[in-house]
Amino acid sequence: MISTADLYDERGEELDSVALQFLDLGGRESFSGPIRTIVCHRDNGLVKQTLNSPGDGAVLVVDGGGSLESALMGDLIAAAAVENGWAGVVILGAVRDRTALAALDLGVKALGSNPRKSSKDGVGEVDVPVTIGEVRLVPGRMMWADPDGILVER
Template sequence: MTSRTEWPAGYFIGQRDQVPDPATIEAFRRLPVPNIGDCMGRSIGAIGLQPYHGDNGVVLCGPALTVKVRPGDNLMIHKAIEMAQPGDVIVVDGSGDLTQALIGGLMRTSALTKKIAGFVIDGAIRDLNEWTEGGIAVYARGNTLRGPSKDGPGQVNVPISCAGLLVNPGDLIVADVDGVIAIPYAELQDLLPKVQKHAQREEQIRVNNASGTTDPERFNSLLRAKGCPV
């Protein structure tokens, strides 16, 4: 592999060392993103992104292929699409810039052909009518009709910051109607049973709430610990 010192300043194309296995991906696909976030400390999750793919039932779940670009420039996103494997999620640090779109309908067509699972863009997109046709998920900070440049610089498969998420190549991206979260590859196996257990516990609480058998001690004990005489 080419050393980073051999690349021009601001440019780099790396490779992922590891990606989640299919069984792990499918297991997390069945879990709500808020439950995952609860088990990661309740302070992790993308901020300011919206779904533009027109189907609230879609769950995006796949390995991150990361891209860092200059605001308004998508040269390296084209390279990432070329490199992507079926099921990948292309995650782009576009610095939250909304002055020029980073991806549009033509790139969507290429991504569909490559069977890319979706995009997470800390920046703008365009051609909204095409994205709402479905078939591929996209989360972005906003939209504009103004198109991008293709001059660089940019980097592929490097650690990035995307809408408040720290994302490394090969991390697992999970997104649903509630939002987007990134799970570090090294944490996947330990986290999975915790989220599954949490989801089961919430389902039991939901059943109790619906039947009117909620245990008041659940919150009264917290109030007493604060000194409240309940």
């Protein structure tokens, strides 16, 4: 995979760079794929449902509103993502089971971690545009992520 820095040098006018800083927590540092999205707050029911379905190399972006109050993904849901062919997960919120996540072949970026579980009512929205920082992420557009950051198609 081409680095995000090199990709930006080649195609900068076609790409947006997410300025918000995320931790790299998965076993795969570099990942890319078409964007899928979920908007939820302290409820990972839709995250579990989505990552238990075929990913076809996509990247799931979870807009948890930046809350670090409870984890939106842990090792069991992340393992299901690997089994179902997801390239990565970017969470505007927290995860848990960091040691186990680091051992999985999955890109994981999140704001932090918290061992507290979230609710599982399935409240939220799926495949709607979300904004992280100043960048609009639209389902179906491409995302590239590595230790330098995240780029998305405009």
